[in-house]
Amino acid sequence: MKTLVIMNQAPYGDWSGREALDMAFSLAAFDQPVALLFTGDGVNWLRREQEAAAISQKAVDRNLAAATIFGVTALYADQQSCHRFGLDQHTMIAGITLADTNAGLLGEYDHVISLS
Amino acid sequence: MTAMPERNNEGFLEDAWAWSPEAAMAIADEDGITLTDNHWEIINFLRYFYKQHEMSPPSNRLFVKAVKEAFGETKGNSIYLMQLFPGTPAKTACRIAGLPRPTNCL
Amino acid sequence: MASIRTLHILNKRPGHPAFKSCLSSLENQDALLLTENGVLALVDKGLTLEGCVYALSPDLKARAIPGDASVAQAIDYDEMVALTARAQRVISW
Numbered sequence: 001m002k003t004l005v006i007m008n009q010a011p012y013g014d015w016s017g018r019e020a021l022d023m024a025f026s027l028a029a030f031d032q033p034v035a036l037l038f039t040g041d042g043v044n045w046l047r048r049e050q051e052a053a054a055i056s057q058k059a060v061d062r063n064l065a066a067a068t069i070f071g072v073t074a075l076y077a078d079q080q081s082c083h084r085f086g087l088d089q090h091t092m093i094a095g096i097t098l099a100d101t102n103a104g105l106l107g108e109y110d111h112v113i114s115l116s
Numbered sequence: 117m118t119a120m121p122e123r124n125n126e127g128f129l130e131d132a133w134a135w136s137p138e139a140a141m142a143i144a145d146e147d148g149i150t151l152t153d154n155h156w157e158i159i160n161f162l163r164y165f166y167k168q169h170e171m172s173p174p175s176n177r178l179f180v181k182a183v184k185e186a187f188g189e190t191k192g193n194s195i196y197l198m199q200l201f202p203g204t205p206a207k208t209a210c211r212i213a214g215l216p217r218p219t220n221c222l
Numbered sequence: 223m224a225s226i227r228t229l230h231i232l233n234k235r236p237g238h239p240a241f242k243s244c245l246s247s248l249e250n251q252d253a254l255l256l257t258e259n260g261v262l263a264l265v266d267k268g269l270t271l272e273g274c275v276y277a278l279s280p281d282l283k284a285r286a287i288p289g290d291a292s293v294a295q296a297i298d299y300d301e302m303v304a305l306t307a308r309a310q311r312v313i314s315w
Binding site for chain 2: 022025026028029030052058059062063065066069070071
Binding site: 012041 | 281
């Protein structure tokens with residue numbers, strides 16, 4: 001069963017994003033196919049070189065870079081949301097696949113989860 | 117002997133950057149572990165992992181996965197890591213490497 | 223230094239209902255200070271910010287948001303305190 005976890009909240013505002021990421025990592029830990037889709041405000045997770053120490057937190061872009069090590073199959077970002085927040089391949093972390101969420105992506109997964 | 121950095125009630129360092137190899141040896145000693153090259157390979161890997169990702173591998177399974185990703189099957193398996201770091205390997209290894217407690221280890 | 227009539231401190235993401243309310247209540251001698259997820263407004267192409275706008279630098283750094291000085295002045299915590307002191311009143315949205 002393939003799971004897609006939707007990340008649609010900006011980082012650092014609340015814990016829902018961390019919890020969603022934790023869930024994705026846990027699925028990966030048990031070798032369950034899981035991918036992440038960043039959309040809406042959620043694409044701000046992907047901005048490169050966040051210095052979260054300034055607000056006494058851990059940088060989510062660095063946390064995310066561990067996703068493929070843990071076995072998360074893909075990191076998708078909604079193209080329109082990226083455009084809206086001025087994100088392109090130069091300002092985003094590596095390994096992101098741009099997706100058009102209105103197209104078939106959601107249909108490829110048996111289980112789509114959004115925690116917020 | 118250098119002073120032991122501040123630790124929490126489970127023996128994990130409060131500040132990962134206060135870690136030193138001497139602190140690692142002292143913490144390992146509490147667990148009855150004498151650190152060998154094989155231990156240091158994993159400890160250095162965890163230090164590097166933390167620097168890159170600002171997190172400890174969140175669970176034992178993900179610790180094993182991360183080691184497997186870095187060193188292959190012969191080291192990335194739970195028996196090997198259990199022999200080096202008895203108990204819950206992720207917890208024991210992170211404690212010795214000065215990393216925060218893995219969030220999903222009981 | 224010119225005094226500020228109302229300092230609006232906005233910590234909500236641009237899509238939040240309070241964000242709109244805040245922007246529509248801004249008046250001539252007011253200033254807007256973006257903090258926490260409010261700083262995302264600076265990279266949101268769906269928005270135009272006008273007037274006297276500040277953004278809290280640690281929150282910009284944390285989110286790797288490039289401060290655009292022509293839109294908002296980046297300030298640190300001490301400057302935030304000074305700004306608050308200059309304002310006749312403060313609204314925290």
